[in-house]
Amino acid sequence: MKTFIGVSAIILCTSFAAHAQDRFDARVCVELAKAIVAKDVVTLTDKQYTAMNRYAFCEAKSSSSGATLDVAYKAFSLGGTYSDEEKNKLCTTSASDLGFSEFDYRTAIQYFSEALPTIDKCLTAANAGWNVNYQAIQKDAVSLGVSHSAETGGIIHGIDIISSGDFSCSGVPENTAFPFTVLPTKPLTMTCIRKPTKTMVAGVEVTSSNDATVNLRFASGPLPITLKGYSGSVWDKLSLDIQKVQQATTTANDRMNAYSQALIRWAGGEAEAQAGTNKATCPEGQYVAGVQGIDTDGGRFCVSCISHVKIFCRPLPRP
Numbered sequence: 432m433k434t435f436i437g438v439s440a441i442i443l444c445t446s447f448a449a450h451a452q453d454r455f456d457a458r459v460c461v462e463l464a465k466a467i468v469a470k471d472v473v474t475l476t477d478k479q480y481t482a483m484n485r486y487a488f489c490e491a492k493s494s495s496s497g498a499t500l501d502v503a504y505k506a507f508s509l510g511g512t513y514s515d516e517e518k519n520k521l522c523t524t525s526a527s528d529l530g531f532s533e534f535d536y537r538t539a540i541q542y543f544s545e546a547l548p549t550i551d552k553c554l555t556a557a558n559a560g561w562n563v564n565y566q567a568i569q570k571d572a573v574s575l576g577v578s579h580s581a582e583t584g585g586i587i588h589g590i591d592i593i594s595s596g597d598f599s600c601s602g603v604p605e606n607t608a609f610p611f612t613v614l615p616t617k618p619l620t621m622t623c624i625r626k627p628t629k630t631m632v633a634g635v636e637v638t639s640s641n642d643a644t645v646n647l648r649f650a651s652g653p654l655p656i657t658l659k660g661y662s663g664s665v666w667d668k669l670s671l672d673i674q675k676v677q678q679a680t681t682t683a684n685d686r687m688n689a690y691s692q693a694l695i696r697w698a699g700g701e702a703e704a705q706a707g708t709n710k711a712t713c714p715e716g717q718y719v720a721g722v723q724g725i726d727t728d729g730g731r732f733c734v735s736c737i738s739h740v741k742i743f744c745r746p747l748p749r750p
Contacts, residue, residue, distance in 0.1 A: 464506035
């Protein structure tokens with residue numbers, strides 16, 4: 432383990448009022464929870480999201496504080512439109528009747544539960560006046576500021592970075608020694624970068640990165656935050672390429688449909704082109720919308736008269 436000033440790309444806390452030890456804004460922890468796990472909630476199915484609501488309102492309350500759960504509810508956007516009657520029905524209805532499986536339930540519990548320990552520690556830090564401001568620069572790069580809301584500042588005993596990968600930070604004052612007093616007007620500011628690993632597999636470049644845990648050692652207690660690693664694969668790369676092709680195909684189909692509908696719904700004026708021979712063409716940029724035979728022999732049968740036609744031309748729709 433190496434000790435250095437750093438931050439995880441999942442810290443997302445905003446400023447709150449001075450004297451936060453008396454009254455603080457829990458929204459800083461809502462944003463933190465969103466950054467850690469709730470950002471991935473879009474990957475859940477509707478059934479798994481229903482299962483998460485069931486677990487959050489009916490079972491999680493027995494193992495976590497009300498403040499922690501309230502932050503988690505907001506972070507995951509759970510139960511915002513539920514009445515008390517609907518919540519009670521949710522807790523008394525069987526999983527099968529709600530339509531989710533045991534696998535759905537376990538998946539939902541994992542997503543929800545992973546956020547709770549960090550929310551607990553975030554509330555403790557926020558209550559002590561700490562403020563961590565984060566902005567993502569890229570997938571593996573973040574900008575960070577750590578400050579304290581009290582006029583006299585707060586003491587930070589150190590920040591530990593625990594990672595087996597390449598993760599470094601710049602912008603920290605040289606010869607910084609801990610314990611260190613952090614003031615609201617003089618925060619610690621830095622840029623932290625994680626270098627992913629790139630390997631070639633079957634001729635395809637695959638990018639991956641290890642977990643990185645940042646342990647903020649405040650006097651009020653530690654706030655360990657884990658930046659989840661990611662692991663690519665050949666199949667991931669091929670899947671991404673397929674998605675790009677599918678998107679391009681969809682775009683082309685949409686444009687083709689738009690052209691087709693434009694031809695069908697066209698309501699402009701027509702230009703006529705009459706031929707005295709067996710050939711008739713529309714001007715450039717127009718297409719043949721109709722053909723009318725011209726009677727030149729008073730209704731009698733005349734083979735040579737068939738060549739005399741009139742065509743109707745319409746402008747091609749613009750992209």
